Structures are given as structure tokens and as C-alpha cells.
Amino acid sequence: MTNLLLIDAGTIEWSRAQFALTAIYHWLFVPLTLGLAVIMGIMETCYYRTKDTFWKDAAKFWQKLFGINFAMGIATGIILEFEFGTNWSNYSWFVGDIFGAPLAVEGIVAFFMESTFVAVMYFGWNKVSRGFHLASTWLTGLGATISAWWILVANAWMQYPVGCEFNPDTMRHEMVSFSEVALSPFAISKFCHTVTSAWIVGAVFCVGVCCWYLMKKRDTRLALESLKIGAIVGLVASLLAAATGHKSAQDVAEVQPMKLAAMEALYNGGTDVGLTAVAWVNPFSQPDYANDESAPLKIEMPYALSFMATNDIHGYVPGINDLLNGYTKPDGTREPSIDEKIERGKKAIVALADYRKARQEGVPVDSLGAQLATINENMKYFGYGYIKDKDQVVPYIPINFWAFRIMVGIGCLLILFFAIVIAGAYKWPAKLWQKRDITSLPHWHYWVAIALIPLAYIASESGWLVAEFGRQPWTIQDMLPTWVAVSDLHSSSVIITFFLFLILFTTMLAVEINILIKQIKKGPDYSA
Amino acid sequence: MRKDSFIYRFFNLYYEGFRDMKLGRTLWTIILIKLFIMFAILKVFFFPNFLKEHAPGNESSYVATELIDRAEP
Incomplete structure (x- = not known):
């Protein structure tokens, strides 16, 4: 028989820290995948429409960077599922049927769509028609986005549990309405806000890389054309993220008012x-x-x-x-x-x-x-x-408050940034840009753009901090607090795996950054 | 097999694609090492299924006991 008093308090905090660590690292890879999918899709669409091989080379270059990030990110999310089964076994059992369905659909869709269309995208140049290749490129991005959809459905259910019924015999929540779970308004808002914010990360990355080329005065056409596309995608995504963020805030106000109060x-x-x-x-x-x-x-x-x-x-x-x-x-x-x-x-x-x-x-x-x-x-x-003390249901206010401001602050900064980049790229207003050329600005301008890449990630991760810290202490809103969801483990085993993950993920991140930088320095391979 | 058949072209897409990889070889090596670490080491030695180990076939009773007992003052 287990009493809460016998649960190692360290187990709860280390399990939370481990889950946060793996989720944060996983989210370093995902937004760039979703964002670059749009950028490379647009590049290839330009090639499809113009038949200009410049666009083919540009598309291939961004697809290469997409591929590096995609390869590094593969399976990093699976570790979260390992943790469910080991560290959060009560939670896993309690939600089992609900959580399992979206994750299973995600696994199947991701495997079939991505393994098929990624292969055509990389191996299919000159082997399939241009139209089919273009469709495969967009479907690669769509597959990744659909995967994100199912993951966010699962996450949204934890924040707003709908479409289920508790069965006291099996001790599980059982799904009574798949559509209520899959089309929960909370999930839709979360998906729209998350995906548009991921496009921003891809766009900032694209513009940052282009600015590095402009600073080095090389690959100028690729840099300028990509910069225009990146900045337009970024501005549109930033405005959409602001609009979807407003809807998300309304959902939070309705179903998680304590989170909103902590944010503010x-x-x-x-x-x-x-x-x-x-x-x-x-x-x-x-x-x-x-x-x-x-x-x-x-x-x-x-x-x-x-x-x-x-x-x-x-x-x-x-x-x-x-x-x-x-x-x-x-x-x-x-x-x-x-x-x-x-x-x-x-x-x-x-x-x-x-x-x-x-x-x-x-x-x-x-x-x-x-x-x-x-x-x-x-x-x-x-x-x-x-709950023994009502203060236990108040999340840690400082993290929510500051993470929300960091996210919104950087988001507003990026709207301004993308607008300025577009103005510069298209020389509007002409009078202002008469004596300036975006391809030959003082270096610090380009460094500002490059420095915004990590800031965009910080904004994106801050959004997740708000979403997840804001719902504390609940693993499932109002139904299961963390200290009941956690397994009766000794904290030492969680601490060991925490540091193993820290080493593994940091190594992977370092390898990814290293390969990315090498490929960016190498630049695109131009067709003869 | 006819070279213009769908199956041949499908197979050939993957065969030539994998054969001609450059950066892809490095990435696939990293992916395989990563998957090995995750599934053959981490999952096997560090992430057992807690309920299957502690209450094989009796998971619901185990979780019920946990959830009821943890509510005790």
C-alpha cells in the first residue's frame, strides 16, 4: 500500500524536470521542420511555375537544411512516451484510451506520409514529374503538420478533457466521442497557434541564413530571393500567430482561468x-x-x-x-x-x-x-x-508571467522585423531606400537578423512554458495532480536518466548545429 | 522485370536514392545510432513499463489502490 507521504518528493520534481527537458529539446527540432517545410514548398512552387533552375537549386538547398533538422528530430518525441510508461504510470493508465488513439494515428500517418514523400522529395528529382515532386514536397510538410495536429490533440485533451467517460472498473477514461476529442476547440486553437508560431521560427531561420550570405557577399541571388520569401512567410505567420494567440487566450480564460490569472x-x-x-x-x-x-x-x-x-x-x-x-x-x-x-x-x-x-x-x-x-x-x-491546501492549485506565477511577456514581446519584435525586411527587400518606401541596398548594409544589421534566430526559439519555448507551467499542478486539468500521476519510483533512477537525456540531446543538438553550419557555409549546389 | 513497371521504378527510386546519398549517409548513421541508444539501451535498461513490472495483468487494481491511497490524509 502506498501513501502519498511515502512517495519520494524528488521523484515528482525530477520526473517533471525530465519531461520538461525532453519536451523542450524535442520542440527545438519540430518548429524548424514545420517552418522550413513551408519555405521549401514555396521555393519549389516557384521552380514549378517558372522552370528556372535557380529555384530548383534554392529548393534543394532549403530541403537539405530541412533534412538535417528532420533527421536530428526523428524519434526525440518517442522518449516522452517512454517517460509516460515509467515515470507517469498512474497517469498513463488513467488516460490510456484517450491518449493512445491520437498518438497511434500520429504514428501511422507520420510513418506512411513522411517515409513515402520524404523519399520522393530527396530521391525523386529527375525521376518523377515536376508536378508529382512538388506535391511530394508539400505533402512532406503536410505530413509533419498532421503529426503535430495529433500530438496537440493529445496535449489539448490534458488541458481540456472532453469526449470521455471514466470507468471505475478499468480505472481508465474511455473515449465516448472521437470527434469531440479530435475536434476539441481547445485543440484547434492550440494547433493553429503552435503551427503558425513554428512557421515564424522557420522564417526567422531562413532570413537569418540569408543575412549571413548577404554579409559575406556570396550567393546573393539565393539570399535575396529567399529573404523575400522568408520575410513574407514570417510576417504572415506572425500576424496569424497574434490572431490565433488571441483565440487561445480566450480558450484559456474559459477553461483554465487560473492559468490566465497566473500569466497576468x-x-x-x-x-x-x-x-x-x-x-x-x-x-x-x-x-x-x-x-x-x-x-x-x-x-x-x-x-x-x-x-x-x-x-x-x-x-x-x-x-x-x-x-x-x-x-x-x-x-x-x-x-x-x-x-x-x-x-x-x-x-x-x-x-x-x-x-x-x-x-x-x-x-x-x-x-x-x-x-x-x-x-x-x-x-x-x-x-x-x-489537494491539501488550496494554494497548491496556484501555478508558479513568475514563470507564467515572464514567459508570457517574453513570448509576446519577441512576437511583436518579429512582426516589426519582418515588416522592415520586406520594406528593405522591395525598397518601399522608395525614398527611404534610395541610398540603401539591403544587399550591402552595415554588418550589424545582418548580425541583428542572425541574433533573432535564438530569440525566435526562446519565444516558441516560452509559449510552451506558459501552456505547461500554467496548468500546474494538473497533469489532467482538475482530474489528476502531478503527485498522484507519478509512479512510485526512487528519485535516483529518474535523476540518472535526466542526465543521460541531457547528454544525449545536447550532443544531438551540437551535432545538428555543426552539420547545419557546415552546409550553410558550403552553400547551395548550383546546376551546371 | 520490365524497367518501366511501377514496382521497378518504385524500388529503383529508393535503391538509387540510398546508393547516391552523400550527406544522407551521415544523417542515416546518426539516426541509426540514436535509435539504437533509445530502443536498445534507454528503453530496455532505464524505461521499463512500470505497471507491467509491478502489477502484470492487474494494472487497474494497482492504479486504483494508488489513486485511493494517495488521497488519504
Whole structure:
């Protein structure tokens, strides 16, 4: 028999750290794959339309960089599945059927689409028609994007569990509606925001590489034409990411209001709430949200948070204390306090224990209607039954607050950057660019563009930090906290694998960067 | 087999593609080493299926016990 007190506290934190490490490393590879897929697709489309071999060489060059990143990223996500089975076995069992379906579809689709079309893309030049080759290039990118879709469906389900029913006999959530799971609004918003942000990373990478060529005064045509495509993709993607981010924020406001409150360090909610531009939130300690009115040195944009969360500048946004103590929503319904939710969670767990005991004693299911009804009525708050102190449901505010600002800040910077690059590439307005040429600017201009590559990654990873830290302590929103989801392991075994992964992934990253730099320095192979 | 048949052309696409690889050889070597480390070392020695090891065939009862007991004050 295991009691929570006997679970090694280090196991929880190390398992979380290990999962975060592998997910963060995995996400270093994925956005560039999705982003470069669009860039190389556009290049090859130009070749298809113009028959100019320059575009074929350009497409092949970007496909080569895509291939390096793709090869390095392959299977890095599988480690997350290893961790589910070993470190998070209670979680894995509890969600099994729901989580398994999207991941299985992802595996099958990714394998068949990518193995077929990647092969045609790399091996098929001069062997298949130009049209079929072009289709294969786009389908390679589409395959990777569809893979991302299923992974994000699985992730979205953890944040907003829908389309399922808990079976107390099997102790698993069972899928009752595949469409509800696969087409959950939360998943759709998450997919759109994640994929558009990945396009930004690809575009920044493309523009950065082009700027390096321009700085070195080599491969100028490739650099200039690629720069134009990269900057246009980047600007469109940045604007789309801003729009999809707005929708994501509304979803979060609706189903994970505590995450939104933590992102904003909003201790006490209300109507007409402003969006915090900056405030002093100590990065190293949880604020005293129970006693402070708001974060100090706060500068806010009036009404913007209400608009972001509700599409109405006067909309009501609950703060952390409202969520802890319960509040009345604008539609008159009451959101229970955490204490009330804890009571309901405990009821569900007690009813589950009674049900399981009775079943072991051979009592037929028909006679256990009361227990089943209690479980079903309170399953929504099942996880609260493990909460000992209501402060446990407040995520670590500083990480959410700063990660959100880093993501949005860099995102805004990139919109400006792409707009300037497009203006420079197309010499608009002509008067401003009369004496300047984007191919011969002072070097620091190009270094700024190159420096934005890591910043784009930081923004992308920050988005994931908000998504995942913001839902703490839940592995499944409101149903399963981390300390119940984790396996009864000794922390030492998790620590060993944590460092093994750190070494493995860092080596892979170093190898990738090394090969990428070599190939960029080598440049494209031009047709004779 | 006729050289213009679909199966031959399909096979030939992969055969010549793999044969003529340059950078691809390095990448495939890295992929294979990585997969070996992941599946033959990490999965086998460090990432056993916890429930299959601790409660083979009885996973639901094990998880039920875990979930119920961890709620105790």
C-alpha cells in the first residue's frame, strides 16, 4: 500500500524536470521542420511555375537544411512516451484510451506520409514529374503538420478533457466521442497557434541564413530571393500567430482561468481589466497574492485583458483570489471555491473506493448505482480530492508571467522585423531606400537578423512554458495532480536518466548545429 | 522485370536514392545510432513499463489502490 507521504518528493520534481527537458529539446527540432517545410514548398512552387533552375537549386538547398533538422528530430518525441510508461504510470493508465488513439494515428500517418514523400522529395528529382515532386514536397510538410495536429490533440485533451467517460472498473477514461476529442476547440486553437508560431521560427531561420550570405557577399541571388520569401512567410505567420494567440487566450480564460490569472499576475479580478505590459514580479518567489492588491510597478493597457479574454472590453476576468474563493460569473452562475471543489473531489474518491471494494466482494454493478452516480457527478473535480491546501492549485506565477511577456514581446519584435525586411527587400518606401541596398548594409544589421534566430526559439519555448507551467499542478486539468500521476519510483533512477537525456540531446543538438553550419557555409549546389 | 513497371521504378527510386546519398549517409548513421541508444539501451535498461513490472495483468487494481491511497490524509 502506498501513501502519498511515502512517495519520494524528488521523484515528482525530477520526473517533471525530465519531461520538461525532453519536451523542450524535442520542440527545438519540430518548429524548424514545420517552418522550413513551408519555405521549401514555396521555393519549389516557384521552380514549378517558372522552370528556372535557380529555384530548383534554392529548393534543394532549403530541403537539405530541412533534412538535417528532420533527421536530428526523428524519434526525440518517442522518449516522452517512454517517460509516460515509467515515470507517469498512474497517469498513463488513467488516460490510456484517450491518449493512445491520437498518438497511434500520429504514428501511422507520420510513418506512411513522411517515409513515402520524404523519399520522393530527396530521391525523386529527375525521376518523377515536376508536378508529382512538388506535391511530394508539400505533402512532406503536410505530413509533419498532421503529426503535430495529433500530438496537440493529445496535449489539448490534458488541458481540456472532453469526449470521455471514466470507468471505475478499468480505472481508465474511455473515449465516448472521437470527434469531440479530435475536434476539441481547445485543440484547434492550440494547433493553429503552435503551427503558425513554428512557421515564424522557420522564417526567422531562413532570413537569418540569408543575412549571413548577404554579409559575406556570396550567393546573393539565393539570399535575396529567399529573404523575400522568408520575410513574407514570417510576417504572415506572425500576424496569424497574434490572431490565433488571441483565440487561445480566450480558450484559456474559459477553461483554465487560473492559468490566465497566473500569466497576468492578476490577484483580484473584475470588469474592464487592463493587460499588464510590465510589472515587478520577482522571478524567484511566489508573490503574496492573498494579501497584495496587485503586482508592484504595474503599467497596463486599459481594458486589454478583458478584451483578450472575453472579446469585450468590459468583460469580467477572475483573479487568483476569486478563483480560490469562488465567484459569480456574469451569467449569474457560481464558480465553486477550491474548498468546495476539494469536498467534491473527496466525495468522488470515497465513492470510487467504496465501489471498488464492493465489486471485489462480488456486489453486482446494478446495486452500486449510488456510488456510480456520486463518481459521475463529481468526476469533474476528482483531482481536487488530493489537494491539501488550496494554494497548491496556484501555478508558479513568475514563470507564467515572464514567459508570457517574453513570448509576446519577441512576437511583436518579429512582426516589426519582418515588416522592415520586406520594406528593405522591395525598397518601399522608395525614398527611404534610395541610398540603401539591403544587399550591402552595415554588418550589424545582418548580425541583428542572425541574433533573432535564438530569440525566435526562446519565444516558441516560452509559449510552451506558459501552456505547461500554467496548468500546474494538473497533469489532467482538475482530474489528476502531478503527485498522484507519478509512479512510485526512487528519485535516483529518474535523476540518472535526466542526465543521460541531457547528454544525449545536447550532443544531438551540437551535432545538428555543426552539420547545419557546415552546409550553410558550403552553400547551395548550383546546376551546371 | 520490365524497367518501366511501377514496382521497378518504385524500388529503383529508393535503391538509387540510398546508393547516391552523400550527406544522407551521415544523417542515416546518426539516426541509426540514436535509435539504437533509445530502443536498445534507454528503453530496455532505464524505461521499463512500470505497471507491467509491478502489477502484470492487474494494472487497474494497482492504479486504483494508488489513486485511493494517495488521497488519504
